[in-house]
Amino acid sequence: MRLPRAASRLLLPPPPRPRAGAALLPRRAAARASEQLENKTKRKLQKQICQVVLDHFEKQYTRELGDTWTNVRDVLTYPLCWQYAVLLNKFNQSAELKNTLHVKGYHPAFQGPLPYLPASLKCYIRRTPGRFPAQKHQAGKLKEYYLLNAASLLPVLALEVKDGEDVLDLCAAPGGKSVAILQCAYPGQFHCNEYDDLRSRWLKKTIESFIPDPLTNLIMISKLDGTQIGDLKPELYDKILVDAPCSNDRSWLFSSDIQQATLRLIQRKELSFLQFQLLRSAWGGSWGHQRGTEGGEKYLLQYSVTY
Numbered sequence: 001m002r003l004p005r006a007a008s009r010l011l012l013p014p015p016p017r018p019r020a021g022a023a024l025l026p027r028r029a030a031a032r033a034s035e036q037l038e039n040k041t042k043r044k045l046q047k048q049i050c051q052v053v054l055d056h057f058e059k060q061y062t063r064e065l066g067d068t069w070t071n072v073r074d075v076l077t078y079p080l081c082w083q084y085a086v087l088l089n090k091f092n093q094s095a096e097l098k099n100t101l102h103v104k105g106y107h108p109a110f111q112g113p114l115p116y117l118p119a120s121l122k123c124y125i126r127r128t129p130g131r132f133p134a135q136k137h138q139a140g141k142l143k144e145y146y147l148l149n150a151a152s153l154l155p156v157l158a159l160e161v162k163d164g165e166d167v168l169d170l171c172a173a174p175g176g177k178s179v180a181i182l183q184c185a186y187p188g189q190f191h192c193n194e195y196d197d198l199r200s201r202w203l204k205k206t207i208e209s210f211i212p213d214p215l216t217n218l219i220m221i222s223k224l225d226g227t228q229i230g231d232l233k234p235e236l237y238d239k240i241l242v243d244a245p246c247s248n249d250r251s252w253l254f255s256s257d258i259q260q261a262t263l264r265l266i267q268r269k270e271l272s273f274l275q276f277q278l279l280r281s282a283w284g285g286s287w288g289h290q291r292g293t294e295g296g297e298k299y300l301l302q303y304s305v306t307y
Contacts, residue, residue, distance in 0.1 A: 235284075
């Protein structure tokens with residue numbers, strides 16, 4: 001900024017002019033910081049593949065999937081192309097967030113007529129790979145959105161929960177489907193169960209992060225053995241969601257502990273029996289085992305993946 005002419009009579013000398021390239025330094029520093037952050041994110045996503053797990057997958061899935069395994073393998077081994085959806089939280093809506101999603105190329109995940117798609121359930125995806133930044137947990141403040149795979153919402157939509165129905169989420173952690181159910185309807189009784197202690201605490205934090213206090217007081221979170229709930233609470237629920245423990249191939253492919261990964265490959269063979277036990281237990285806890293599919297309406301949904 002130039003000094004007024006009257007200031008030229010002052011005895012103090014004017015400040016020295018900055019060098020030509022000095023003004024560019026802040027911009028360069030900002031650009032360099034942005035580039036470093038982007039590279040750090042890419043390094044975090046480009047994890048080290050566990051060769052023991054990949055070799056096992058190569059043998060198994062080449063046999064089971066044939067030529068299709070090549071495409072599946074490319075997706076599994078390249079985290080940068082994994083697709084994440086943004087599920088908006090109706091309990092803390094933000095017009096600014098919707099504008100940001102639009103600018104970044106996001107669009108509604110579910111379009112066109114569906115048998116069950118509440119207007120209150122809003123989920124966005126985009127064609128290009130990438131991940132929207134996650135929000136940190138802050139006590140007393142609700143998050144605006146939940147990041148998940150859009151396919152995770154399909155069992156929630158298939159369950160078709162209505163206001164006033166008694167619902168059990170049998171294997172609820174980390175809580176994404178529980179949050180999604182509450183975006184769709186207000187159950188009369190909502191029971192979220194997670195047997196594992198660490199994951200149960202994770203579930204509780206998720207509920208606190210997305211659901212306001214008046215509703216959280218009506219949600220029961222338990223750590224019961226899911227395989228026994230049917231006997232403990234027979235014929236208690238209208239709808240039960242069973243998101244049974246799955247093989248979780250995508251995570252174990254990038255395990256840093258070879259011994260743990262090898263043990264997991266052995267344990268995954270037992271998953272089908274555990275899933276059967278959970279499904280049998282859920283059937284006993286649902287009115288569905290008496291009413292079946294009266295009127296064509298489903299009372300029980302089983303959702304699991306095992307290899």
